[in-house]
Amino acid sequence: MPAETPPAAELVGITKRFGPVLANDGVDLSIARGEIHALVGENGAGKSTLMSVLYGLHRPDSGRILRNGSPVRLRSPADAIAHGLGMVHQRFRLFPGLTVAENVVIGAEPTRRGVLDLAAAREEVERLGELYGLRADPSAVVRDLPIGVRQRVEILKALHRRAEVLILDEPTAVLTPGEAARLFEVLRAVTRAGLSVVLVTHRLGEVLAVGDRVTVLRGGRVTGRFTVAETTADELVVAMIGRSASPARHPGRRAAAGTPYALEVRELTVRDRDGVARLSGVSFGVRAGEIVGVAGVAGSGQRELVDAVTGLHPPGPRDAGAVLLSGRPVLRREAAVAYVPEDRHGRATAADMSLAENLVMGDQRSPGLRRGPGLSAAAVRDRARELVGRFAIRAASVDAPISTLSGGNAQKAVLARELSRRTPVIVIEEPTQGVDVGAQEQIHALLAEARDRGQAVLLQSSELGELRALADRILVMYGGRIVAQIPGDEATDERLGAAMAGTAA
Ligand SMILES: Nc1ncnc2c1ncn2[C@@H]1O[C@H](COP(=O)(O)OP(=O)(O)O)[C@@H](O)[C@H]1O
Ligand SMILES: [Mg+2]
Secondary structure: OOOOOOOOEEEEEEEEEEOOEEEEEEEEEEEOOOOEEEEEOOOOOOHHHHHHHHOOOOOOOEEEEEEOOEEOOOOOHHHHHHOOEEEEOOOOOOOOOOEHHHHHHOOOOOEEOOEEOHHHHHHHHHHHHHHHOOOOOOOOEHHHOOHHHHHHHHHHHHHHOOOOEEEEEOOOOOOOHHHHHHHHHHHHHHHHOOOEEEEEEOOHHHHHHHOOEEEEEEOOEEEEEEEHHHOOHHHHHHHHHOOOOOOOOOOOOOOOOOOOEEEEEEEEEEEOOOOOEEEEEEEEEEEOOEEEEEEOOOOOOHHHHHHHHHOOOOOOOOOEEEEEEOOEEOOOOOOOEEEEOOOHHHHHOOOOOEHHHHHHOOOOOOHHHEEOOEEOHHHHHHHHHHHHHHOOOOOOOOOOEHHHOOHHHHHHHHHHHHHOOOOOEEEEEOOOOOOOHHHHHHHHHHHHHHHHOOOEEEEEOOOHHHHHHHOOEEEEEEOOEEEEEEEHHHOOHHHHHHHHOOOOO
């Protein structure tokens, strides 16, 4: 009897910790030759970590890796490449000023008498392009190319290095639906040629459309293994999020329909420097005592919307429409709009200042904090201690640099500062990204409280469960437009997903 072909790649019992975080917990994953193997799970499930282990970027604490049945040691990506593993990261690693051909061959260049053989490089790009339907003009400069083509360059790069197992980490997060469809064609061509693909994604529609088999991760563990042809979306959703993992709902009282808007956006169109519309005719309103969620695949206009609403992006000459606060256009919005940005360590906190200083930042003129012309250190500390207590922020002391706080506690500190300003409007992005489950529930309760006190909340999140838990209404963005408005209690994954994919009727 002939021996069965061993898997192209196999991970056995992989465990990887980051300090207290158990990112991968005894994970087994087997990738067959010629298959598209989907690796799915919510944010933080451990997908990228597992793939970084397979690509030699992280050393596992325990576990083994086999290629074609033989154990391999991967101490670096160079080792992984030497073993026929290739990876396209979430953030591309291309040189924007170089051409496609140069990017593809760099580090593994064809040379003639010691000089880079550009003609050979161009031919290589054309040959691989032909073979797998990966069209890219070899002499185009990467900087000038759309995202979808840049991604093709990354794939070409891996194929040029003779990858036989191609790992793509959330490749469609940055793509339009058309670009994603083209990518899937490429992946099919690649596997028809006998290569294997690991497709990391949190979008189930993609798994069902192109995957052969799927492994589901939740909390660092495998919670399901399926053959795509024999599974359903429901089965995958349950494996991915578990029935109890959906955060508790915090429903609000429905604001009366006639109530004027605290925040209103009217026919807003925003163009980038090249004149391309990033927002097109966006209109909606948020009433006092209401949380309105904003959903969408990354890059659908959410960023531009938040920048316009918070005043970070002042309207340019080619923009149109209006942002109104209580019915009036207001140019300087700091006083009326509190803002909790996604990048809290960059934009929202001063890393080398103390927790106390961060908590009163922007509030230095408050008479209660002053003594003569300066700030009263004692009053600042008292105020900080009060907020630390009220918002349950865990820190060594209020004098500790904010950079020493955990992600969840730093986020609570920013929230404490912004919510306690009691502005009519609060805009918040990804409030619980990188935050543990306990802190997540506290943050949700704080936002619900702010709403119940009468603040108007605009909440942008990529966690559908979070939007469902908090939002009275969810706006779904696609291609710079609002393509659906779904009441929070009617927002199923299927309805949101269809709207986010731009396929809603
Ligand atoms: N370099 C790192 N240092 C510390 N923690 C990390 C690091 N990379 C990932 N983590 C943590 O490991 C867990 C799994 O993360 P990740 O593998 O990125 O998940 P996914 O790709 O599924 O979203 C998360 O809790 C994340 O915060
Ligand atoms: Mg990831």
